[in-house]
Amino acid sequence: MRRAVVSTQAIRVGVIEDHPLYRAAVARVLEEAEDIELGAVADSVARFAVCRQPAGSVVVLDLKLRGIADAAAVMEVVGMGHKVLVVSAHAGQSEVLGAISAGARGYLSKDADGEEILRAIREIASGNSYVSPTLASFVLNSTRDRNAGPKLVLSERERQVLSLVAAGERDQDIAEAMSISVRTVRSYLDRIRDKTGRRRRPELTRLAIEEGIAHPS
Template identity: 60%
Template sequence: MTLVSVVEDHPLFRAALARVVEELPGVEAGPVAGSVEEFLAYRAAAGGVVLLDLHLPGLQGAAAVLALSAAGHRPLIVSAQSGQADVLAALAAGARGYLTKSADAAEVGSAVRQVADGGTFVSATLAAFLLDSAGRRHAGPRLTLTPREREVLALLAEGERDVDIAEALVISVRTVRSHLDRIREKTGHRRRSELTRFAIGEGLLARRVAA
């Protein structure tokens, strides 16, 4: 079962989010805390999903994401009024996706499942942020990834497994892994989470959403 915890300083919303987590199938409810420091004091098992507000007492924003990621957790942002810069900084620090506080239980459940499976949850709001960020980015030296490598990387960033990428692109799993090996050599990133952040920074997910 996936351990899902909540870090939110607003008591009413924290309780409501905790109830949503308790009702999700295939989920074990983890610690519920009002700050990152309080959550880390519980010493929850690494590998779980943490629903995280960005504006908290103590550690907050990208620093909060870094602290949770360093402890082996998978932060999933749930925030009401975070600006584009805050959200993109959190993603660069290791957040696995972004939800607004208007998300319903079904969307929370979908996001939790994708993050628990090693993917990234791209909500409509996050997609808009990514598209805008890609449009504002200045041209400059870029790594030379082939069109096929960029397709493979984009699908990986969406949380697809090697076998799913192979099926989507009508190539063999062995070929997918060869592409991934070359992507790792070119980017210097080894982990799928690092490659996901790289893909976001390159605007690959933004272009797939636009398409």
Template identity: 55%
Template sequence: MPQTDDAIVVSIVEDHPLFRAALSRVVEGLPGFRLGPVAGSVEEFLAHRLPSGAVVLLDLHLPGRQGAAAALAIAEAGHRPLVISAQAAQSDVLAVLAAGARGYLPKSADADEVGTALRQVAHGETYVSASLAAALLDRSRPRQAGPRLALTPREHEVLALLAEGERDIDIAESLTISVRTVRSHLDRIREKTGRRRRSELTRLAIGEGIIRRPLRTA
């Protein structure tokens, strides 16, 4: 399928040849995307020295670096890891998101869901499959028994909406406040948490269990 020069590059890091080939076909069939390097390990992918900014479909069980370490290596190289794995324990989901992954898909996801996730991650949002969102947002564990951040109730609301992928203008409309007020709240949140980027604030909100509703899904 013809691709434009500004197509989003999608790479694949997966050690199973058949599944790697299937993902490659899915990506090649998506308008606006271009298949980048395909590798069987993180080390092999990094050896390609791909310019930063690619979305990387990443398996967790790989030779060499795997799991959260694999997601961290991809993120530190300037790319956007989108994990696609058969293992979906809550601890695994939280660990890879905290390490820099922008989303998490089960290997049972169909081509339409993979495309949806790629588009959202390419546009700076976080994607977690509906089949995993409930486990991700389970607040029954002791470490999520209550907020540990010194945020006001309004700041919690703003942070929760930001973590769900909402833009400043969407947050303003949802809370019936001005965009300027939203940005003032975000400035105070950044001062209190020391987190500057929206992706960092998203991971913080997930780790603290303060997201109001499941992350965007198909």
């Protein structure tokens, strides 16, 4: 008597990584996994978008890319309807929290081996999240601090500037979009930094996401 064959649907996975050797290595790991269907592989978010990877895929995403990068890249890919797993050499607190706040379902450093990348992909495809144990404390501490802190008050113009920063715009681009001078843009940014204590652009992007004023470009 023949045994019935039970077929399971493969997990569709795309890759956005600008380092050629690492991109090829990740693609090879995915191709060799029996339950993975490798889709679009690109070196930037813009090129990935052209490939039209089916919505609902898991996308392995580097943060430091040409063009759209960091949390703005996460938002852009999430906006395409995908589940994002960040795999980055940059695994500081601001990068991890910015990516998770932007909608990433998982975060690994590039120290992770192929088995852990596959494990994270399978968890995310099942509707769960996956953050490597060494980075999980960032998320737990941030949640605790956010619940304890006072409500931030920004002016409408400050919120508009912050939204454009989160979209990856430069000071010159923000000035043109708002019909103001670059000097005025920087004045708004100084006020936002003074109010929030957030200095770097990734930290400001994370703030915009927390405040609900960040949108995919």
